[in-house]
Structures are given as C-alpha cells and as structure tokens.
Amino acid sequence: MAQAMEKTGELMLDGKTFYIHTFGCQMNVNDSEHLASLLLAAGARPARNPEDSDFILVNTCAVREKSVEKLFSYLGRLKDQKERRGSVLACLGCVAQLYREKLLKKFPYLDLVAGPHQYAEVPLILKNLQEERRVLTAWEKDWTDLPIVPEARESRVSAYVTIMEGCNNFCTFCVVPYVRGREKYRPLRSILEEVRSLSDRGYLEVQLLGQNVNSYRDPETGAGLPELLARVAEISGIEWIRFITSHPRDFGPELIEAMASIRKVCHQLHLPLQSGSDRILEMMNRKYTRADYLEKIDRLKSRLPDISLSTDIIVGFPTETEEDFEQTMDLLERIRFANIFSFRYSPRPRTAASRLKDDVPEEVKIDRLVRLQTRQKEIQLELNRSLVGRTVRVLCLGASKKGNLYAGRNEGYQVVNFRSEKDVSNRMVRVRITGCGPYSLHGELADEPA
Ligand code: SF4
Structure with a gap:
C-alpha cells in the first residue's frame, strides 16, 4: 500500500478531473473504488460526467459478449467528448486485457489500455500520457494492496472488500482465468485492517469479494474462508457479512457450519449452478454433478432453513438438448432460488468452449431463456409473498x-x-x-x- 501511495503522494494530478464508468460485477465496482482512491490521493477531483473530465476512465467486463458490445458502443460515443475537451481516454480492466489489439485498432483515439493488474500505475501514467499512448497488460503473480479512501466508496454503509482475485478452475465457457490470471489471495491481516477501518467509519456491512472465495487461503497462516469469516465477525460495529462468489465444488460442510454458527454471516448465498444437466456440467468442466449440488443445498437448508439462495444459469451451451434444459428447469423447481442471473451462451475468446460449435440456434436459446425467466419470476413472487406481514x-x-x-x-x-x-x-x-x-x-x- 505504501508503495502505491508513494507514487501518487506528490499530488501529481492536482487540479485535474476524472470520471470513471464501470461495467460488470462487484469486483469491478470495487476496482473502480480503488482506482478513484489512487486518483484522489494524487490530487485529482471526481467529475459528474465525462464532458467535464480531463481523464475519462472506462473499467470493463469481458464475461459476456453483450457487455463487450455495450462497451464498444460507449467508447464510440466518447470520441467527440474526448476530442472536444482534449481529454485522455483510458480503457481498463478485463476487456483491455483480452482485446488489446482489437481495441487499439477499432478505437485509435484511446490513449491508454491497461489490464486489471495495472491500476496502481494508472495515476503516474496519466500524468505522463501527453507524449505517447500506452498499453499495459502484464500479470502480477503476488497480491498488491491498493489504498482505498472513504470518499471513493460508492456507499457510506455497505462496503466491498476484495479478499482474492483470479481463478484456477478453467470452466470451459469462462474467460476469467485469461483476464484476471491465476488465484492470488490477500493476507488476512490486511483484510482485517480494512474491515476495522470501515467499522471505525460507521460501515455496517461488508461483502467479501473474489472470483472463487471458497478457495481463499491466507498466504501467511493458511487460514481458509470459515476462519476469515469468524475473524471479521469479531470486529465490533459490523453487523452483516456476505461473501461472493462461491463454487459449488468447494462449498463444504465447514463453511455451512460457519454460516450457521456466526451470527453476523447473512443467511444468503450465491451459488452458481450454470446447468442442471450432468452431461452439460461435465462439458463445462464444473467438477460437480446435479446430485452433488442438490446434496449441498439440502444440507444448507436443513442447517439454515431461512437461507436465501441465488444462482447463475447459462442456457444454450453447445449441444444442449431440450432434455438437458428440462433438467435445469427441474432444479429451478426443486431449489426455489430467491433470484437468478440467467444468460444465453455466447462463446468467449480463448476459452475451451469457443472451440466447440455454437450449435444451439439463437431462437432456441431465446425461447429457453424466456421459459426459465418466466417460471423464475413466478417462484420469486411466491417466495416474496411468504414474507408479507413479517x-x-x-x-x-x-x-x-x-x-x-x-x-x-x-x-x-x-x-x-x-x-x-x-x-x-x-x-x-x-x-x-x-x-x-x-x-x-x-x-x-x-x-x-x-
Ligand atoms: S469458477 Fe467461476 S470464475 Fe472460475 S473459471 Fe469457473 S466460472 Fe470462471
């Protein structure tokens, strides 16, 4: 942390303004908060919109094709604004890592392209950008703490706290290991330090983030997620603790016990299912079966009867048949999620599944998605009605x-x-x-x- 602050400590961007637009998940929101902290520490001020900004920074998400399309259209719209004011335009994060060449070709007016491991360098680079445009997409193997200042947080009461980054699982549809790199874990003491400072400032909730939080291991003591939850819960002032994202394969009895016994850990879990068909799960390299998933959910529900569950589902993975899809619908009925995030499959560059034929017709994917979401909407309404009066x-x-x-x-x-x-x-x-x-x-x- 000291190193990152040192670089920015001389107010090298004094008087400059910045605007950050964030695409994607909570990890990206938290990354943008870190980035805003670095820029504030360097003397820059946040602007309300890109038109008033010396630096327009776009933090990107590559997980779905749709969000990449949205980004491309957004970058297209920024061209005039950038040129009118002479602003610096930077594309950061996962798309920068994945589509470096394509971005430079398609948007020649981009001044900076930097991957998710380069945020610490961004303020210094912005300062020196006048001369040449820069491309930075190297991977860092070790954890680097970046500072975060209170003004950079989106909420005054609920905070994201990143505990690990990257993923070693290589699910065949997923681009994360190619853009965020292999897993690296933040030291427990550094996490606790951040949560203590949040509690001192009146925060009531922390959401512990990582692409695969179940595999968290403190690099210094080897403590896993259950112990981390217990230690965070000892910090007075914090009332609710959540963690996201879990992998069903690694979600074990020890964590269920921690959720049941630590009062501050919310009875809420996001556990991505992706598909209810064993054949598709195997093709996705998910390393669990529908029976494994159901067994974990049953165990969880018997220990925490009021658990609120959410999940991710992909429809139309290559070769998915109507029968495979029915298996997914069957799990929807049995488990009754409080919320789902559902998507049509789209091949992502460099992934193993992108080498398979994307053979489920678009109209079939749309039909399955509509059926899934329609039934889920009914389930959600039923679940929500059961809370009325409480x-x-x-x-x-x-x-x-x-x-x-x-x-x-x-x-x-x-x-x-x-x-x-x-x-x-x-x-x-x-x-x-x-x-x-x-x-x-x-x-x-x-x-x-x-
Ligand atoms: S576990 Fe999650 S982040 Fe990792 S490869 Fe699979 S889907 Fe992607």
Missing part, C-alpha cells in the same frame, strides 16, 4: 427522490422499498413488509429497535 431487518441504503420513500436490502439481499417519516438513510432498521412484486418487497418502517 417484520424484517433492512439496511437502508438511501432515500428515493420521491418524498418519504427509502430503499435497502434485507438479510436475504432482496430489495426492500419502504416508507418512513424520518430520515433513516445508512441505518439498520426494521420494516414491516406490506406487499411485494417479483423483484422487490415493500413496506413501512416498524417502530422497534433494529
């Missing part, structure tokens, strides 16, 4: 623009919109649930301590 704890994340309406999330990570006569932003409150839709709950502030 009073639940909600972490209020802010007020909506409309009068006395507030929004937050409950322990199951469902969105809760509620009415309150007093300002309860950034506080833990109790809300009486009075109604719901498939995607959110609504209610009123309950007059009882949180």
Whole structure:
C-alpha cells in the first residue's frame, strides 16, 4: 500500500478531473473504488460526467459478449467528448486485457489500455500520457494492496472488500482465468485492517469479494474462508457479512457450519449452478454433478432453513438438448432460488468452449431463456409473498427522490422499498413488509429497535 501511495503522494494530478464508468460485477465496482482512491490521493477531483473530465476512465467486463458490445458502443460515443475537451481516454480492466489489439485498432483515439493488474500505475501514467499512448497488460503473480479512501466508496454503509482475485478452475465457457490470471489471495491481516477501518467509519456491512472465495487461503497462516469469516465477525460495529462468489465444488460442510454458527454471516448465498444437466456440467468442466449440488443445498437448508439462495444459469451451451434444459428447469423447481442471473451462451475468446460449435440456434436459446425467466419470476413472487406481514431487518441504503420513500436490502439481499417519516438513510432498521412484486418487497418502517 505504501508503495502505491508513494507514487501518487506528490499530488501529481492536482487540479485535474476524472470520471470513471464501470461495467460488470462487484469486483469491478470495487476496482473502480480503488482506482478513484489512487486518483484522489494524487490530487485529482471526481467529475459528474465525462464532458467535464480531463481523464475519462472506462473499467470493463469481458464475461459476456453483450457487455463487450455495450462497451464498444460507449467508447464510440466518447470520441467527440474526448476530442472536444482534449481529454485522455483510458480503457481498463478485463476487456483491455483480452482485446488489446482489437481495441487499439477499432478505437485509435484511446490513449491508454491497461489490464486489471495495472491500476496502481494508472495515476503516474496519466500524468505522463501527453507524449505517447500506452498499453499495459502484464500479470502480477503476488497480491498488491491498493489504498482505498472513504470518499471513493460508492456507499457510506455497505462496503466491498476484495479478499482474492483470479481463478484456477478453467470452466470451459469462462474467460476469467485469461483476464484476471491465476488465484492470488490477500493476507488476512490486511483484510482485517480494512474491515476495522470501515467499522471505525460507521460501515455496517461488508461483502467479501473474489472470483472463487471458497478457495481463499491466507498466504501467511493458511487460514481458509470459515476462519476469515469468524475473524471479521469479531470486529465490533459490523453487523452483516456476505461473501461472493462461491463454487459449488468447494462449498463444504465447514463453511455451512460457519454460516450457521456466526451470527453476523447473512443467511444468503450465491451459488452458481450454470446447468442442471450432468452431461452439460461435465462439458463445462464444473467438477460437480446435479446430485452433488442438490446434496449441498439440502444440507444448507436443513442447517439454515431461512437461507436465501441465488444462482447463475447459462442456457444454450453447445449441444444442449431440450432434455438437458428440462433438467435445469427441474432444479429451478426443486431449489426455489430467491433470484437468478440467467444468460444465453455466447462463446468467449480463448476459452475451451469457443472451440466447440455454437450449435444451439439463437431462437432456441431465446425461447429457453424466456421459459426459465418466466417460471423464475413466478417462484420469486411466491417466495416474496411468504414474507408479507413479517417484520424484517433492512439496511437502508438511501432515500428515493420521491418524498418519504427509502430503499435497502434485507438479510436475504432482496430489495426492500419502504416508507418512513424520518430520515433513516445508512441505518439498520426494521420494516414491516406490506406487499411485494417479483423483484422487490415493500413496506413501512416498524417502530422497534433494529
Ligand atoms: S469458477 Fe467461476 S470464475 Fe472460475 S473459471 Fe469457473 S466460472 Fe470462471
């Protein structure tokens, strides 16, 4: 951390303004927070929009083809803004790592292309960019702590804390190992230090992040995720702890016990299923079967009956038949997820699956996705209705623009919109649930301590 601060400590970007646009997952949001911290420490100020910025930084996601398409169209739209003001335009993160040459060719006005392991160098490079454009996509093998300052956090009450990065699993559809590199783990003491400072500043929730958090190992002591959760829970002030993303193969009884016995660990889990068909799971190199997955879910539900589950599902993987898809639908019925993130398969460069024929017709993929999402919407509505009439704890994340309406999330990570006569932003409150839709709950502030 000291090294990164040293580079930026001389206010080398004093008087300059920056704007960061983030595509993708929580890891990318957290990376952008780190980047904003580095720029603030170097003396730059955040701008409200790209038009007012000396540095326009786009942090990118390569996991789905659709998000790459969105990025390309966004970079196209930035050309005029960049030229009008003479701003520096940088493309950072996973797409920069994966599509370096393509980006440089398609967007010759890009000044900087840098992969996810180069954020620490960005302020210095921005300072020196006047002369030549730069491309940086090397991988770092070891963990580097980057500073994060309070003003750079998106929320005042819930914080992302990265605990590991990269992945060694090589699921055949996934580009992550090629853009984020192999797994590297952040030392436990550094994680605890960050969570303590968050607690000192009044944060109530931490979300521990990594592409594959179940394989977390403290490089100094060998402690795994269950021990990390226990240590984070010892920090007073922190009320809720979440972790994402888990891999079903590595999600074991020890972690279930930790979730059941550590009061602060939320009874909520995102466990990507991807497919309910053993044949497809094998082709995806997921290293578990539907029976393994179900067995873990049964064990989890028997230990934590109120667990709120979410998952990722891909439809239309190469060779997927109607029968394979029905197997996925069957698991949807049995498990009853509170939420799913579902996608049509699209081949990603360099992955093993991209060498297979993408043979499920687009209209079949769309039909399966619609059927999956339609049934899931009904399940969500049924689950949400079962909460109506109850009073639940909600972490209020802010007020909506409309009068006395507030929004937050409950322990199951469902969105809760509620009415309150007093300002309860950034506080833990109790809300009486009075109604719901498939995607959110609504209610009123309950007059009882949180
Ligand atoms: S475990 Fe997750 S991040 Fe790793 S390769 Fe598989 S899908 Fe990608």
